[in-house]
Amino acid sequence: MAKSPPTLVWLRRDLRLADQPALHAALANGGPVIPVFIHAPDEEAPWQPGAASNWWLHHSLEALNAALTRQGSRLVLRSGPTLDTLRALVNETGATAVYWNRLYDPALVLRDQDIKAGLRADGLEVRSFNGHLLIEPWEVETGQGRPYKVFSPFWKACRQRGIDRDPLPAPETLPAPRAWPDSLSLEQLELLPTIDWAAGLQATWSPGEAGAHQRLEQFLPEAARDYAEGRERPDHDGTSRLSPYLHFGEISPRQVLRALREAGLDPESGGPEAFVRELGWRDFAHHVLYHFPHTPEQPLNPRFEAFAWRESQQDLVAWQQGRTGIPLVDAAMGQLWETGWMHNRLRMVVGSFLTKNLRLHWHLGASWFWDTLVDADLAANTLGWQWAGGCGADAAPYFRVFNPQRQGEQYDPEGTFVRRYLPVLKDTETRYIHAPSAGGTRGYPDAIVDLKASRLAALQAFEAVKNT
Numbered sequence: 432m433a434k435s436p437p438t439l440v441w442l443r444r445d446l447r448l449a450d451q452p453a454l455h456a457a458l459a460n461g462g463p464v465i466p467v468f469i470h471a472p473d474e475e476a477p478w479q480p481g482a483a484s485n486w487w488l489h490h491s492l493e494a495l496n497a498a499l500t501r502q503g504s505r506l507v508l509r510s511g512p513t514l515d516t517l518r519a520l521v522n523e524t525g526a527t528a529v530y531w532n533r534l535y536d537p538a539l540v541l542r543d544q545d546i547k548a549g550l551r552a553d554g555l556e557v558r559s560f561n562g563h564l565l566i567e568p569w570e571v572e573t574g575q576g577r578p579y580k581v582f583s584p585f586w587k588a589c590r591q592r593g594i595d596r597d598p599l600p601a602p603e604t605l606p607a608p609r610a611w612p613d614s615l616s617l618e619q620l621e622l623l624p625t626i627d628w629a630a631g632l633q634a635t636w637s638p639g640e641a642g643a644h645q646r647l648e649q650f651l652p653e654a655a656r657d658y659a660e661g662r663e664r665p666d667h668d669g670t671s672r673l674s675p676y677l678h679f680g681e682i683s684p685r686q687v688l689r690a691l692r693e694a695g696l697d698p699e700s701g702g703p704e705a706f707v708r709e710l711g712w713r714d715f716a717h718h719v720l721y722h723f724p725h726t727p728e729q730p731l732n733p734r735f736e737a738f739a740w741r742e743s744q745q746d747l748v749a750w751q752q753g754r755t756g757i758p759l760v761d762a763a764m765g766q767l768w769e770t771g772w773m774h775n776r777l778r779m780v781v782g783s784f785l786t787k788n789l790r791l792h793w794h795l796g797a798s799w800f801w802d803t804l805v806d807a808d809l810a811a812n813t814l815g816w817q818w819a820g821g822c823g824a825d826a827a828p829y830f831r832v833f834n835p836q837r838q839g840e841q842y843d844p845e846g847t848f849v850r851r852y853l854p855v856l857k858d859t860e861t862r863y864i865h866a867p868s869a870g871g872t873r874g875y876p877d878a879i880v881d882l883k884a885s886r887l888a889a890l891q892a893f894e895a896v897k898n899t
């Protein structure tokens with residue numbers, strides 16, 4: 432009997448072998464499976480991956496290639512344009528099918544539609560799958576048949592629909608083609624920085640599927656139980672830190688849910704329930720981005736188009752470099768720079784500080800995060816920044832301005848976090864750690880803005896928008 436022809440599996444942000452629907456379906460075809468990654472950042476414009484994301488991607492592709500090699504397979508690397516590249520690979524390998532897992536960023540939705548149409552017109556079998564979310568954006572809608580803009584009813588609808596599905600097993604072996612098509616080397620993709628600023632990232636993270644599972648194992652036992660409270664404390668290791676792994680698809684949310692159950696944790700109550708709700712926020716972010724594709728650039732609430740943002744390069748740079756004179760903000764920006772990640776509470780605090788106390792446009796914050804976060808994700812980052820700016824889905828009300836000093840006193844009461852990322856304050860007495868100018872600390876800048884006065888100015892500016 433003639434052997435089945437090869438299937439191309441086009442890998443994108445699904446850089447894993449287990450619970451990999453496209454790979455699983457390709458295997459079921461019975462012929463050789465050819466995993467391919469096509470580097471085409473221009474096709475993601477204007478949101479081409481930033482520097483920290485590229486660092487992660489390099490290491491993730493390396494890990495995936497090693498895992499595939501252990502299965503008798505390999506990862507074929509090419510650079511775009513994607514449609515031409517897939518066509519070339521089809522010609523070179525005799526593949527008759529191309530499979531992938533879906534993504535939801537606006538530019539990619541349009542690109543993938545074109546690619547699907549183009550390949551189908553060539554007579555190929557083309558299939559796409561959900562490997563990224565618990566519930567895809569079109570699977571739930573409001574009673575009026577519209578997309579959700581508020582999280583709670585969205586999440587209720589998801590739960591009613593059912594979020595728990597069995598993850599697919601990793602393949603035991605992957606049948607190789609008779610001859611492998613040529614591949615670029617990983618170095619040819621030029622993903623690593625030319626000036627090596629990534630030592631902190633290297634020391635903090637292990638990108639790849641194995642690293643994702645290690646991180647999950649570490650998190651599960653104590654943290655999932657204490658998560659409901661622990662998640663608020665930047666001075667504790669109380670959250671999963673799975674965000675970059677989830678973004679690059681090195682682990683799927685279904686696998687995370689399954690691991691909770693296998694560890695005897697009930698995703699319906701207590702800490703595990705609060706944790707699973709965060710996975711719900713991840714789906715919600717994708718739901719909003721998919722249905723409102725203009726939101727990376729424009730506010731979901733159109734009134735905010737008229738908001739009187741300030742312009743100050745000096746203040747922006749002070750915020751970016753962690754020199755605002757507000758310890759919790761500066762330490763948080765230090766955490767971001769050193770590790771490529773920032774605790775969720777701190778993302779809200781620095782977001783509120785930038786958009787409300789400094790009254791600088793949320794775009795500026797979103798762009799800086801985009802370049803520096805290893806988990807930079809268009810859906811979550813857009814939702815987060817519009818939330819901080821008060822102009823998005825389920826956003827913080829405009830009058831909610833975090834007081835970063837009080838946030839510090841509440842969530843980093845001993846100053847452990849601040850001391851870790853601001854060594855200049857390491858000997859400051861705890862009672863002054865969140866207000867060092869009161870304690871006369873040397874070598875640390877005075878606050879660049881008066882928290883009370885800037886809060887009032889922000890409220891006035893928001894009041895003006897409210898009445899437009």
Ligand code: FAD
Pocket residue numbers: 662670671672673674675677678706709710711712713714716773774775776778779782800804806807808809811812813814815816818819
């Ligand atoms: P956990 O608390 O362990 O949560 C588990 C997972 O749930 C996370 O890994 C993440 O995938 C998801 N999740 C948690 N909170 C949210 C949320 N509010 N929105 C969407 N998904 C969520 N998250 C990103 O993944 N990428 C971003 O670019 C991003 N930018 C943000 C910008 C701002 C201004 C704000 C306020 C939040 C942003 N977030 C972003 C959401 C959140 O801060 C991070 O997902 C979280 O801090 C990641 O840490 P963790 O994995 O330990 O989270």
